[in-house]
Each structure stands twice: as C-alpha cells, then as structure tokens.
Amino acid sequence: MNKLDLLQLAQKSLWRRKARTILTVTGVMIGTTAIVVMLSLGIGLNESQRRSMESWGSLNVIRVQPGTNYDNEGNPLGEAKRLNDETVEEIKAIDGVWAVTPAYDAGGEARFGRKRGGLQLIGVDPAAMENLEFTPLLGRLLEPGDRNVIVVGSEVINQFQDEADIKKMQRGMMISPGMREDKDPADIMDQRLTMELYSGTNREQKKVFAFQVVGVLEGEQKEHSYQAYAPIEDVKKMRRFLNQASGGSTSSMSREIAMKMGGGAVSVRRVGGSKSSSRIEADDYSYILVHTKDVSDTKIVSQALKDQGFNSWSMADQLEGIEKTSRTIQAILGGIGAITLLVAAIGITNTMIMAIYERTREIGIMKVIGATFRDIHSMFLAEAGLIGFFGGIIGLGLSYTVSYVINQISKDFMNRGMPPGTEEAIGISLIPGWLALFAVLFAIMIGILAGLYPANRAVRLSPINAIRND
Amino acid sequence: MKVTALTKKYRIGQEIVTALDRVDLTVKQGEFLCILGTSGSGKSTLLHLMAGLERPTKGDISINGKTLSGMKEKDMALFRRKHMGFVFQSYNLIPTMTALENVSLPLIFDGSDTRERVGKARELLIQLGLKDRFRHKPQEMSGGQQQRVSIARALVNNPRILFADEPTGNLDSKTTKEIMEILREKVSQSGLTLVMVTHDNELAEYADRCIYMVDGMITQIVEKGARHEEA
C-alpha cells in the first residue's frame, strides 16, 4: 500500500465522522497551543535577558585580562600569565578560537575645537579591527597602515562639553545639565582630536598626541559606544611616554580606566593588589579579546582559557546561570502544556477505539480482500497521526495568535513609563522556527502514539467474525 | 487445491462444536465447485479455511503444492491479495466508498498506481453493466447492482480462485440468474476456479461438480461430466 493512498484513505475516514474528528482535533489543538505558548514565554524570557546582555557586549567575545585566575574561594589558580605576543599565539592555538585581538588601553582628557572631555582610548591592530564586528555609522573603521587616526563610539561626542560651559560650571554659575542632551555624532567626524599627557612623578613632562577622527561606530548604549579605537602603535607610544618616569607600571592609569568599564574592574583591581607577585611589563597588552564563531564556542574556549590559567571573562559565562533558571521555568511551563496534550492524546485513543467498533466489518472486509496486518495498522496510525497533524497545525496557528496578543499587551505595559523612541521592548513570547516545527512533529507523534493501542486492536480483529452474515 | 483431513472445532464455553470433520477434497483448476448443505453443516467454515481466513484445528490445505498452514499471516494476506477473490451474501462493500473505489480497493492494498487501478475497475464495472454507477455509493444501488460491484471487486486482481458464499442469498430469482450467468461465464472464459457455497439446490445446475455436506462431513459428490472435461 503506498503512502499517498494510505493518507487519502485515512483522511476520508476521518472526514466521514466530522463532528468527532473536529472535537478530537480541537483537543490536540488546545494541547499544542498550551505547550507552544508556555515554551514561547520561556524562550522569550531567555531571549530578552540575552539581548539585554548582548547590548553590553557580544556573546562571541572573551576578554582575557592580565593577572591570575581565581577559584570560588579566592585562591589564585596557577601563575599569572603575561599578555604578550607569545600568549597571543598560545590562545590562537585553542580549539574554537576564531580570531584574537590584543589591545592596549589608555585614556585621559582630550580636546577638539572648543570642546573638552574624557576619552577612553583602545589600541588595536588596525588590520584586526574587523574582528570586533563593528559597523561604521559614519566614515570608516581603522584600516591596515593607519596611524594617528581614531574611530569613536557614537556616545563619545556626548562626553565632550564646551570649554566655556565647563568654566561656568566650575564657578558655580551654571548647574550641570541634569539630562544630558544627545549631540550629533557627525560633529566629531573629521575633527582633529588632541590629548595632552603628562609624565614623571610631578607631571613635569608634557606631550600632545593628535588623532584625526575617521569614523563613528554604530550602536548606542553598548560598551563600545563610549570608547575610541586607535592604531595599537599609537597607543603603545602613549603608554611608553607615560611609563618613562613612573617606572614601568601602568597600573594607575589602566585601573582608572578599567573602573569605568564595569566587567574589567574586578580583575584589574586584583592586578593592582598582586603587583609584587607579577610585574607587568610596559609592552604587555592591557587585555586580549578572543573571538569565537558562536556562544557555544565561547563557553568552551572560556573554560579552556581558565584551565590554562588565564584570567578571562565573558558575557557568555554570565549567561549560563540565567539560562539555567529559564530552563527550569521552561520545564515547568512546558510541563503544564504537556499535561494538556496528554489529555488530548487520551481523546485520540478514545476516538480511534470508537472507530474500531464502528468499522469492525469494514476492517474485516479489508483483511479478506488482502490487507495485511501492517496495512490495517498503518491505516489506523495514519488516522491518529493526521488528527495529531491537524491539531498541531491549527494549534500552531492559534499559538501565533495568542503569542501576538500577549506581546501586544505586554509591550503596551512595558513601554508605558519609557521615553518614546527608546529601544523597542521585544515580545515576552517568542516562537522560533524550531519550536513551530517541533510542535507539529510532536503533535503528530502524540497522535501516532495514541493510535498504537487502537491500531493493535484493529489488527487483532478476526475477519471471519466481522463479515459473518448474522 | 487439495484439502486433506480438514478438521475445525470451535469451543463455546465448555462445549466443543465440530464444524468440519476430517474433510478430504480436491478442487481442480478451472472448475466450478458448488458446496451444498443445510444450515450449520459447515459450508462456510470449509470455505473460510480454504481461503486461509481461519486456521484449521487439524489437517491441511495445499494450493498448487503450497501448504497454507505453514504460511505466515502476512504471506496469507498477500496470497489472497494476489490470487483470490471473494463474494459474499451480504455484498460486504465499504459503505462510504463509491463503486469505483470499492472495486479498486484490493489494488490499493497491492500498491498499484491510481491510473492502472482505476482503469481496471472501470473496465470490470462496464463489463458487468454498471457503466452509470461508478460514483454511486452502495446504499444508492440495488442488491443485484451491489453484488455485481462486489464481483467486480473480486475479479479486479485477476484471481485464480474465486470464493463465493451464498452470493445470491439476498437476491430475487431473476437477479440470481443474472449473477449466476456472470459467474458461470467468467469460469468458462478465463480458467478461473470458483468455489461457491449455497443451500439452493437449483443453483447446482450451473456448477461442474457439487459436494453435499451434513454435519461437517462430505456425504456426496456429484460430477457433471458433460460440462467439465479436463483441467
């Protein structure tokens, strides 16, 4: 018996007991909807947490800081690793690492035109800038061979204020503006930005470093929005200058900078504390960014780095705990849906058993004219599977509707009290493609499982008793 | 087909009913065999056993040297599908299917493609004078028409043996005659073997050979040499 005929026969027999089929399909539909909506809430929860973390940095990046890695009790794990070209090679050799970007950071006060403000400067190899997965909003990224140019984050312009305003503020004539207004990033494009650095114990040496702004990076409220990127050689030069007098340690400056960067602060503070145990060379990198292709790689690489004694930190590590909680929530929600679907499955079994009673004679005839056990079995499973399939498909449609309504309501709720134009809240119910596919396949599977018992009973029917005349 | 010492016993509660008692019988290829007997004499039981629809308690049936008792359920079904056809007193058509669908059903199980099976089904229905009834459901047809549909269904797989259990039991004498003539013609034309159960002595005249049964045993075999020469 070929598959198409099988399905056609099954569909015909279902259609002839319309009312019952529709009711049974409704059961499966409700079950499927329950499961999908429940799981979609769990997934939505997961996703919104993930997005809020991603807004602080990519999940495909691990940051390796100087210093030792510590275990949960705070005991150092192995020796502190130095971050130099050797280490870079060592990291590149780890499986799952896609690219490695060493970086220096530096910073201080910068000026352009009549404006003044703090600038956090990161030195990267211009050739490696594309690894950071930035897109320019204006201008371009750093390119190989660049010197004395700079690419800034979109918020950097907001760190700068007019010289006159600063003076007024200092004299108390003007209260600092409570809400800082957003300035146009285009204002900083193509500007010549200068940084005055002082070196020596009494800041007796002064040097001016100048950069041409060649690009502004896309993305607001991200870590990089507040940073500026310059060719690594330029930043190296700045550091050398700063270190001339203070004798090699970069701690004071980099600590100050790291404090501003959230995540980095912890580890750098430790470096400060354990200065005696591991001296940091002037030419050592401030940190190394390790890039991977996806989150799962990030987790593996992050663990490998820790195993090798690196002091590494990644957003993906933080995600783990959150994922665990939301998995639990999903399991509970999914369980509620599963119970609903179980009830639907019992409905299918019941319908199919009734069908056997009605069709005893028909089944007998089919056996007499040459239907094998397998044919009869498949026919019943196909019917049950079709009930599952229709219930699953319609349930999925309903799920999308329910999910849409939930999101509409929750968006209204969440966007209230938020200034207009801020990042649109994503829905709390998300139905990814795999869930849709899974839901339908699962409904079919439930149908088939529910049909197994009736199918076996149908197979065992004696054809003789079925076709007896009396 | 050779039937040897075929015995079938049924247990009803404590009682054991012997429906067939050591029946020996040979059915020749291409003959029209009629099984006659009173009600409860075991005619239908014999037919069912010969068709492999039931297992004998004892004894054996072999068709072309193949013994049925050694066959698996699945092979038996396949054997019926390929080589046997069935006609019953109560037509046993599937009520939700049209005439055309009913006739092509055996071919559906056999997995033949739609065009082929619809073609064959049409051809047979036309042959049996049901040209205008393709799309009719069983309850929209008379008894005689339904029986003709069921004969078409029985013949659609070009069987070697046709089993008929009181095929005219529900029909009036005129329709009975029509049906019997159709069956007789099929046997004479195509070398088909027909085993027909009836309790109507008059129908015996269509057959090549008649066996009479009483209480599960064959009591008499009547040959009609005139009709059947050799097979």
Ligand SMILES: Nc1ncnc2c1ncn2[C@@H]1O[C@H](COP(=O)(O)OP(=O)(O)OP(=O)(O)O)[C@@H](O)[C@H]1O
């Ligand atoms: N499934 C069964 N269970 C119990 N007894 C049965 C069964 N089938 C047949 N019998 C018994 O076997 C005997 C023969 O039955 P069978 O149906 O073969 O008779 P028959 O000759 O076909 O009668 P009729 O002309 O009424 O159709 C009967 O006594 C009947 O009661």
Ligand SMILES: [Mg+2]
């Ligand atoms: Mg009978």
